[in-house]
Amino acid sequence: MPKKRFLYIALPVFVGIITWQVWQIATEKEVKPLTKTWEKAVPHQQIPKGLASLSAAQCGACHQQHYKEWQHSTHAHAWTDLQFQAELKKESSPYLCINCHIPLQNQQEFIVTGLVEGDIYQPIKTKNPHFDRDLQQEGINCASCHVRDNVVIGTIGSTKAPHATKKDPVFLSEKLCISCHNANAVVTPTLVCTFETGDEWKAGPYYGQKTCVSCHLEPIEREIVKGFGKRLSHLHYFAGSGIPKRKGAKTKGLNGMTFAPSKLQKTYKTGQEIAYQITLKNEYAGHRLPSGDPERFYGISLVLMDEQGKIVAQKNDRIGEKWEWWPTAKKLSDNNLNPKEARTFELKYTPTQKQKLTLHAQVTKNRLDKKSADYNKLGDEYPLFITVFDEKHNFEVK
Ligand code: HEC
Ligand code: HEC
Ligand code: HEC
Ligand code: HEC
Ligand code: HEC
Incomplete structure (x- = not known):
């Protein structure tokens, strides 16, 4: 029975080849x-x-x-x-x-x-x-x-x-600093390493100066x-953002940002527009602000409240990068401030009745947002932000 004999010979050979190939793949992975x-x-x-x-x-x-x-x-x-x-x-x-x-x-x-x-x-x-x-x-x-x-x-x-x-x-x-403070690589589709403090400095006005x-x-x-x-x-503080690592811990920070708020009148008339502005300028940092970690951001909050503490108008803004991490990491937006760049934020409100109002302007420097902190279960001991500008104005609409 020649056909069966063929199988007796062919099958072991066939199995042998497959086994050999599997073994090859298993052991000859390229390092x-x-x-x-x-x-x-x-x-x-x-x-x-x-x-x-x-x-x-x-x-x-x-x-x-x-x-x-x-x-x-x-x-x-x-x-x-x-x-x-x-x-x-x-x-x-x-x-x-x-x-x-x-x-x-x-x-x-x-x-x-x-x-x-x-x-x-x-x-x-x-x-x-x-x-x-x-x-x-x-x-x-x-x-x-x-x-x-x-x-x-x-x-x-x-x-x-x-x-x-x-x-x-x-x-x-700076060569030593940049070996860690400048990395731009796609590690995996959902993991990218991007902080470019070194490149930002090289592209800015301080290169060759400081x-x-x-x-x-x-x-x-x-x-x-x-x-x-x-x-x-x-000095060896390596002062930077000044956001401490633990609640109450001492950390030295530098101030890169300046804040120029507009003045408000003591009184306004009903129907008269109230406009409050604040200008943030990256005056002293040798790179963009925020820099480094893409999770960092500035929060700008302008809130107008009546005597009962009820919010009558508000505006919330953000300076920082926005990312989508899944299914592939990609940067959605980036409005970080270049060295010497300024940006103005404004709250406008036209009152229709006589009332006493308070404007609360606040700027925070944030390590990461609350959502990510909660996701990582970081707890209350890990400070998420510091307040870098805080001002209240009281005035009256007559
Ligand atoms: C071996 C890598 C490495 C080197 C070299 C290095 N850094 Fe850093 N640096 C880091 C890391 C990592 C952090 C963040 C640590 C953390 O927040 O837990 C950091 C944090 C900082 C911060 C604080 C940032 C903040 O958010 O407040 C400053 C400022 C800083 N480095 C400046 C420098 C300077 C200037 C040099 C060069 C003299 C330098 N670094 C060299 C890795 C490095
Ligand atoms: C992130 C890098 C970095 C770390 C960490 C670091 N140093 Fe330095 N250190 C420097 C640099 C850069 C200089 C030189 C500055 C220059 O001369 O331009 C320096 C200078 C010095 C000097 C010379 C005198 C002076 O102040 O310029 C001494 C001493 C010194 N470091 C000790 C230390 C000790 C001790 C530690 C740890 C407690 C330490 N350094 C940690 C980067 C570092
Ligand atoms: C037993 C004491 C001692 C220890 C421990 C010590 N140093 Fe020093 N170091 C000195 C003295 C003394 C000098 C010279 C001071 C002077 O002349 O002003 C010096 C000088 C230096 C300098 C300047 C050298 C130069 O020529 O630029 C650096 C940087 C430095 N030390 C870093 C370190 C680091 C980093 C460590 C730990 C790994 C360390 N030292 C441990 C005593 C010490
Ligand atoms: C002209 C001065 C200047 C130069 C040059 C400079 N920095 Fe800074 N850097 C600052 C100031 C000021 C801040 C604080 C900004 C703030 O939080 O208000 C800062 C903040 C930082 C931070 C924290 C960033 C954040 O968003 O919280 C890091 C990290 C840092 N610097 C690293 C570096 C490295 C690395 C270099 C060199 C490539 C460098 N810096 C060059 C002035 C400078
Ligand atoms: C190329 C060097 C480098 C590598 C690789 C690196 N880091 Fe960092 N890491 C830094 C530097 C520099 C900072 C300082 C923060 C900044 O630039 O604002 C930092 C800061 C951090 C911080 C503190 C952020 C804060 O807000 O205080 C965390 C958390 C962190 N890195 C996690 C990671 C994880 C997780 C990985 C691996 C996926 C990683 N790092 C790989 C350089 C590195």
């Missing part, structure tokens, strides 16, 4: 190397000669003022931040989130060497034998910016430091270690 800076950690750092650890706390034993200032900075909270921790727990968050928030390999539990098929959800991980959990808690610590190749990098070069030191003002410049460092690390004459004499130093 893509990591290329972009934020796809990988800063390689493992040895402790520079003369020091006992890489921790900020240890640098702080001698550089007490730098340490105190840094502790107030958001950099010190880049790992512990409640929203960051909430986001990190989601399955949709890829491994690479941590590379700008805990940049040193020493701070990371796993070493990632490549991606299976270039898929960011399939990193090739091994346990990091040198993982230091205390260092992880410090987020962007002193060593993140100051330690490379076993030495402490500085910009002075002539100090009698007890630790190995190298002068490298090019490394410790840098991230000259505005955010204010120069000051002081001792950098007690007893070593005064020299040119720089």
Whole structure:
């Protein structure tokens, strides 16, 4: 029976080929190397000669003022931040989130060497034998910016430091800041990394005049270690939005925006139009406002109330980006203020009766909206905004 014999031979061969192909697909997945800076950690750092650890706390034993200032900075909270921790727990968050928030390999539990098929959800991980959990808690610590190749990098070069030191003002410049504060990449269709503070600065009027460092690390004459004499130093608050990480926590902010409100009369007549304006201007920031995180926005609220507190007119505006995240992330609108750009908001009302009125003008700087905060269950301890302008006018319609 030749036909059956054929089957006896062909079937095992056929099954064999299929099995071999399946096995091929399963084992020969292409491993893509990591290329972009934020796809990988800063390689493992040895402790520079003369020091006992890489921790900020240890640098702080001698550089007490730098340490105190840094502790107030958001950099010190880049790992512990409640929203960051909430986001990190989601399955949709890829491994690479941590590379700008805990940049040193020493701070990371796993070493990632490549991606299976270039898929960011399939990193090739091994346990990091040198993982230091205390260092992880410090987020962007002193060593993140100051330690490379076993030495402490500085910009002075002539100090009698007890630790190995190298002068490298090019490394410790805006180039360092931009390595984290400028990213524009479509990671997956629903996950994009877009904050372009560096590009905004390059396109603006401060480029060539002032840098991230000259505005955010204010120069000051002081001792950098007690007893070593005064020299040119720089504040390490990394002051920015000024929105604190915890309710009641101290944070230094800078003021980029100016507010010019119009005046109101003491009395108006019925039928006479009441017009209140407020002009916001990005006077001092070297980039757009808000900058960075696309969730940030300014809220402008103009409310006119009668004596009973009943709202007779109101206007709510927003400066910020609007995004749709699903099914594909796309920016719907963006009205952020360019450096030196101004915008006026107006509330108009024509009263028809005699009454006493109060106009309440308020501007808030927001980290993220209440809806996203609730979705992430961030709780009451995480401040969502600060009020940057607040004014009330009382007047009468006669
Ligand atoms: C045992 C004390 C001590 C510790 C710990 C210490 N430093 Fe220093 N550091 C000094 C002294 C002293 C100087 C020189 C001060 C001077 O001449 O004004 C110095 C200088 C520096 C400079 C300027 C170097 C230059 O040439 O530009 C930097 C930057 C610096 N330290 C960063 C750090 C960092 C980051 C750490 C922690 C990883 C650290 N230091 C830990 C004592 C210390
Ligand atoms: C290793 C990555 C990294 C580097 C390098 C870095 N930053 Fe940051 N920076 C961050 C992250 C992440 C945050 C936000 C942390 C958070 O809010 O939890 C931040 C926050 C800030 C803020 C506060 C923003 C706010 O909303 O108030 C300022 C200002 C800032 N950085 C300025 C700088 C400057 C200036 C430099 C260069 C000297 C620099 N950064 C270098 C990652 C970095
Ligand atoms: C986000 C990056 C960043 C972090 C984090 C950081 N520094 Fe600096 N630091 C700088 C830059 C940039 C300069 C140089 C400014 C210049 O000279 O233009 C500097 C300068 C210094 C200097 C030289 C003296 C001075 O004030 O200019 C010392 C000392 C120093 N840092 C210590 C520390 C210590 C200690 C910590 C942690 C508590 C720390 N730094 C954290 C970026 C950083
Ligand atoms: C001309 C001065 C100036 C320069 C240059 C500058 N900044 Fe700023 N930056 C500010 C001021 C002022 C604010 C505070 C804005 C506010 O909240 O009112 C700010 C805010 C920020 C914030 C918080 C943004 C937000 O919307 O809350 C970040 C992050 C930041 N700067 C990073 C940088 C980086 C990175 C660079 C360099 C590429 C840089 N800045 C250059 C002045 C400057
Ligand atoms: C290229 C560097 C980089 C990567 C990668 C990165 N971040 Fe950030 N992250 C920043 C910087 C810079 C800030 C400072 C905020 C700003 O620019 O206003 C920040 C701020 C934040 C904040 C605080 C926002 C606030 O309002 O205080 C959260 C939360 C956060 N990032 C989550 C994430 C998550 C989740 C991922 C991974 C999907 C991620 N980050 C990946 C650089 C990075």
